[in-house]
Amino acid sequence: MSSEKQRTAWEKQMLVREKNRPTIHDYLPRIFEEFFELHGDRGYGDDGAILGGIARLNGVPVTIIAEVKGRNLEENKRSNFAMPHPEGYRKALRLAKQAEKFHRPIICFIDTPGAFCGVEAEERGQGEAIAKNLAEFMSLKTPVVSVVLGEGGSGGALALGVCGDLAMLENALYSVISPRGAASILWKDASREQEACEIMRITAQDLLEFGVADAIIPEPEDGAQGDLDKMSQNIKEYLVKTIAVKSKKDIDILQKERYTKFRKIGVFSEPSHEVQKAAAGNENE
Numbered sequence: 691m692s693s694e695k696q697r698t699a700w701e702k703q704m705l706v707r708e709k710n711r712p713t714i715h716d717y718l719p720r721i722f723e724e725f726f727e728l729h730g731d732r733g734y735g736d737d738g739a740i741l742g743g744i745a746r747l748n749g750v751p752v753t754i755i756a757e758v759k760g761r762n763l764e765e766n767k768r769s770n771f772a773m774p775h776p777e778g779y780r781k782a783l784r785l786a787k788q789a790e791k792f793h794r795p796i797i798c799f800i801d802t803p804g805a806f807c808g809v810e811a812e813e814r815g816q817g818e819a820i821a822k823n824l825a826e827f828m829s830l831k832t833p834v835v836s837v838v839l840g841e842g843g844s845g846g847a848l849a850l851g852v853c854g855d856l857a858m859l860e861n862a863l864y865s866v867i868s869p870r871g872a873a874s875i876l877w878k879d880a881s882r883e884q885e886a887c888e889i890m891r892i893t894a895q896d897l898l899e900f901g902v903a904d905a906i907i908p909e910p911e912d913g914a915q916g917d918l919d920k921m922s923q924n925i926k927e928y929l930v931k932t933i934a935v936k937s938k939k940d941i942d943i944l945q946k947e948r949y950t951k952f953r954k955i956g957v958f959s960e961p962s963h964e965v966q967k968a969a970a971g972n973e974n975e
Contacts, residue, residue, distance in 0.1 A: 697861065698888060699863070699887045699888050699890070699892060699893050700869075700884045700887045700888060702861045702862075702863060702893055703841075703863060703869065703887055705861050705913050706840035706841055706861055706862060706863060706913075707840075707841070708913075708915060709761060709762075710761070710915045711759075711840055711913070711914060711915050712839070712914050712915060712918050712921065712922075713758065713759045713760070713761065713801065713839075714741055714756040714757070714758055714759075714799050714801065714839070715758070716918055716922075717799070717839075717921075717922055717925060718745075718754075718756075720918070720919065720922035720923075720926075721747070721922050721925055721926045721929070722745035722746060722747055722752070722754065723745065723746040723747075723749075724745055724746050725743055725744075725745040725754065726743050726744050726745070727741065727742070727743040728742050728743045728744070728785060729742075729781070730777075730781060730784075731777040731778075731780035731781040731784055732784060733777065733780060734776070734777040734780070734814060735777050736777065736781065737770075737774055737775045737777045737778030737781060738758065738768045738769045738770065739757060739758055739769045739770045739771075739772055739773055739774040739775065739778050739802070739806070740755065740756070740757055740758065740774050740778035740779070740781055740782055741754070741755075741756045741757075741758050742754065742755045742756070742781055742782060742785040743785075744794065747797070747926070747929060747930060747933060748926075748930050750795070750933065750937075751792075751794050752789075752794055752795050752796070752797055752933070753785055753786070753788065753789035753794045753795070753796045753797070754797050754798075754799070755782045755785055755786065755796065755797070755798045755799070755850060756798065756799035756801070757772050757774065757799065757800055757801045757802040757846075757847075757850065758772055758801075759771075759772040759801050759802075759840065760772075770806055771803070772801060772802045772803065772841075773802060773803060773804060773805060773806035773807075773846065774802065774805055774806060774846060774849075775806050775810075775811050775814065775816070776811055776814045776815050776816045776818070776819035777814070777819075779805075779819040779820055779822075779823050779849050780819055780822075782798075782823060782849070782850060783819075783822065783823050783826055783827075786826070786827060786830055786834075787826075787830075789830075789832055790830050790831050790832045793832060794832065795832060795833040795834075795835065795933050795936065795937060796830070796832060796833065796834045796835070796853075797835050797836075797837070797929060797933075798834065798835070798836040798837070798850040798851070798853065799836075799837050799839055799850075800836055800837065800838045800839065800842045800847045800850050800851055800864075801838070801839040801840045801841060801842075802841060802842070802843055802846045802847055803841050803843045803846070803868060804843035804844040804845070804846040804847070804867075804868065805820060805844065805845055805846030805849070806846075819849075820845045820846070820848070820849045823849040823850070823852070824848065824849065824852055827850075827852035827853070828852050828945075828948060828949065828952070829945060830945075831941045831944075831945070832941075832944075833854060833933060833936035833937060833939075833944060834852070834853040834854055834948070835853055835854065835855045835856075835857070835929065835932050835933065835936065836850060836851050836852075836853040836855070836856045836857070837856075837857045837858070837859070837907070837925060837928075837929070838851075838856070838857070838858040838859065838862040838863075838864050838894075838903075839859055839862060839914075840859070840862055840863075841862070841863055842858075842862065842863060842864035842865065843865060843867070843868050844865070844866060844867055844868070844871075847864065851864075852948070852952070853948065854936060854944055854947055854948045854951065855904045855905065855932050855936070856902065856903050856904050856905075857903065857904060857905040857906070857907050857928055857932075858894035858897060858898075858903045858905075858906055858907070859894065859906075859907050859909055859914060859921075859925075860894055860906055860907065860908050860909040861893075861894070861909055861913055861914070862893075862894050863892045863893060863894075864892060864894075864897050864902065864903070865890055865892040869883045869884070869886040869887035869890060869892075870883040870886070872886040872890060873885065873886040894906045900955070901951075901954060901955060902955055904951075905928060905932075907924050907925055907928050908924055909921060909924075
């Protein structure tokens, strides 16, 4: 059952950033069975910001790729505050290709403020790693479903967001840049973060309206942290239903639907010159 509270975008951002907000480590044992973690990108190393492995969803083998947020300083240090390095995205792609080979559906969990932008990440090809994921995930010959758990920030989120179906938790956010970053660029004033948050249209409801998100998974009234078991059940029900539908479709259809979904994002229409002229005339009357 959906929350009855009508929160602003800023209130939702504060909610998803709370320390007690559930993370992938909370959801894994409640949604999946027999999870087995896989490490490394086979090139540089492992990245604690991205968790990957294989598991069963109601008995169905699936591949899980998830961004990891911590609950305390030690956990956040291990996961680099959920900001992946290039090797994290390359690990994700390695596991996705493995899933494609063995015909396993892929489930991605997005929860990041953005990709790590440190010098070492740039030296190891952060932009290339993200761009390659965007290209390769688009043509994967297996179902891909993504769920935004909390924050979905910039390319760091989109690298796991190229999918056939994108669901967002009711209070989750998904944006091309963080509100603080947007305020810094637009107004040269990071203190206007709250103002930017409200005008950016980054909530689940906004993204569903734009056709970016395909579904909203309801949260308990106090947010996902209010009832973890119920929230986990809601996510599981969505995944079981969606994976069952996607798994029955031919690969060619899955790829075409995925491609069409992204080609339609951003499409808009403008009124003709005559309509604009008539509207202007009505305003002047």
